[in-house]
Amino acid sequence: MLKVAVVGASGYTGVELLRILHCHPEAAVTCITSEQSAGKPVSDLFPSLRGRYAQVLENLEPVRVAEKADIIFTALPHKAAMEVVPTFLKLGKRVIDLSADYRFNDAATYEQWYEPHMNPHLLPKAVYGLPEVRRVAVKGAKLVANPGCYPTSVILGLQPLLKHKLIDTTGIISDSASGVSGAGRGAKVDNLYCEVNEGFKAYGVGGVHRHTPEMEQELSLLAEERITITFTPHLVPMDRGILSTIYGRLLAPATTAELAGLYAEFYGGEPFVRVLPAGDVPSTAHVRGSNFCDIGVVVDQRTGRVIVVSAIDNLVKGASGQAVQNMNIMCGLPEGLGLEGLALVP
Template sequence: MIKTAIAGASGYTGLELVKLISNHPKTSLEAVTSNSYQGKSFTDIFPSMRGFKSLICTPFDANELADKVDVVFLALPHKVSMAFAPKLVDRNIKVVDLSADFRFDDAKAYEAVYQPHTASNLLKESVYGLCELNRDRIKGARIIGNPGCYPTSILLPLVPLLKEKLISPQGLISDSKSGVSGAGRSLSLTTHYCEANEAFGPYKVGNHRHTPEINEVLTKAAGERVSLTFVPHLVPVTRGMVSTIYARTRKGAAEKQIRATLNRWYENEPFVRILPPDKFPNMSHVKGTNCCDIGFHLEPESGRLIIVSAIDNLLKGAAGQAVQNMNIMFEIDEKAGLDWVQTPL
């Protein structure tokens, strides 16, 4: 059995990780940490977990974890994980970090958005955990930077098309919508029920912190600089994410080529579903799953490609992808603990 611990288990992503690990056939949950709820039973924090093994939330202690676990999921805020990860890696514990702290190759790109990086030496070996695109590098890695939810929904459809030179790297636009759970469990005015219910609008236009993460990966895929215009929106649903992406096709690129490319890249991927012509993703169809659904429409007269992707922001956008990364790191069935069908009702 793979022995696991979850640091920051009291948030929404932490809860999803506890649920996934509790039902995983090859793992055991040995510890959950939380500074806010230390000393409290996990089922007191999340009563829905009654009947499952209830651990007591403890403060983070790398020395104690080193004696009992093989891997730690860091479900911590951005700018916090970098203080925890080196202590774990130094003790030969594998790390899957769900914050942005180890997603970047370039420390300066991270620091331009967040803060000075105190563990930049680990960026040289950390692997960006977009499973379908970096599987070979994830195997055997000691530390994974689990991708953000918005980037996952945007990168999965765009990277193959940029690598195959079917779309232009210039003029890319993503109009993305997320459920309120993407903001986390902490209280804030914008996610207050009275503010978010029956409301819809963009936020952080032009300065969302996921933009540099997206651009770094797209630039690598295209082989030239990419600067995507990214506009996120908050929608009054609990979970789910839809990105509508606009791109210009290169001369000669046809609908048949685009479909063949996406099918070829993802035909053996259990969690990426390329939809048939004239079918488009819906939040409700991916809710509770680790799947990314992708559909598209090409306007032949203008050459404009409209791509729509959907994920569950808490699963494929966070906890589900983290478990998928763990499965790859330990070379077990990649679908383990994630292979189920969820109905939208």
């Protein structure tokens, strides 16, 4: 039985880790921390856990946490994660970090979009944990940087097209939309029910969202050339889900059936990527609460464009589920352990 710590459990990715790990047959949560709620039973913060999690939230004292756990999930804001991860590594623990702090190969990019990096020497050792792209590297990693939610949907959506060099890499657009849980659990007027409900809007328009360089890093590696994309996130009045509608110009004519076939073959062995039949496109509703990424691909013959639509649950495949998938891989467990929950429909 793996001993697992969840560091920073007062947010939505934290409680989602606890939800998933409760049904994981080979993991036991032995430590849960929260700076703002230390001393309270975790079920006071999240009554959904009542009766199943008796733990009290602890302060984040890295040495004590490390004593209690074999593997540590850091579900902290960026910067806070950056600070604490090296200690865990030094103490010989494996870490899966859900923040952006260790996702970049290049400290300069991180610093351009975030802030000064305290531990640039760790970046080469961190593995960007998207199993469908680099499963082998994850297996041997001590530090996994768990991908962002939008990047997960966009990279999985584009991977087959880029690997097969089927699209013009200069004109990629991803028009993406997320449920509100992606905005976190902080007390902000902008995220109040009445501010968000019954409205739909774009934000971070014009290439300013911090997930942009993360996507570009990974897409460039897949394409073996430098890629710049246009990415526009939107906010949807729903709790969970990300849908990315991705546009690319085909370099050569192709049909929807051909591309759907190519995708099905590419992802044929993947346990958590489902390629839809030719012509179908996914809904976030069908992945809500599950670890699946559903992908549909359609060619617009009138314009020579391919449109890829990919759907995930931002808190599962886009965060905590993917983190557990990475844990399974790192620890030699069956990759899908604890992740077989199907979407809650309706």
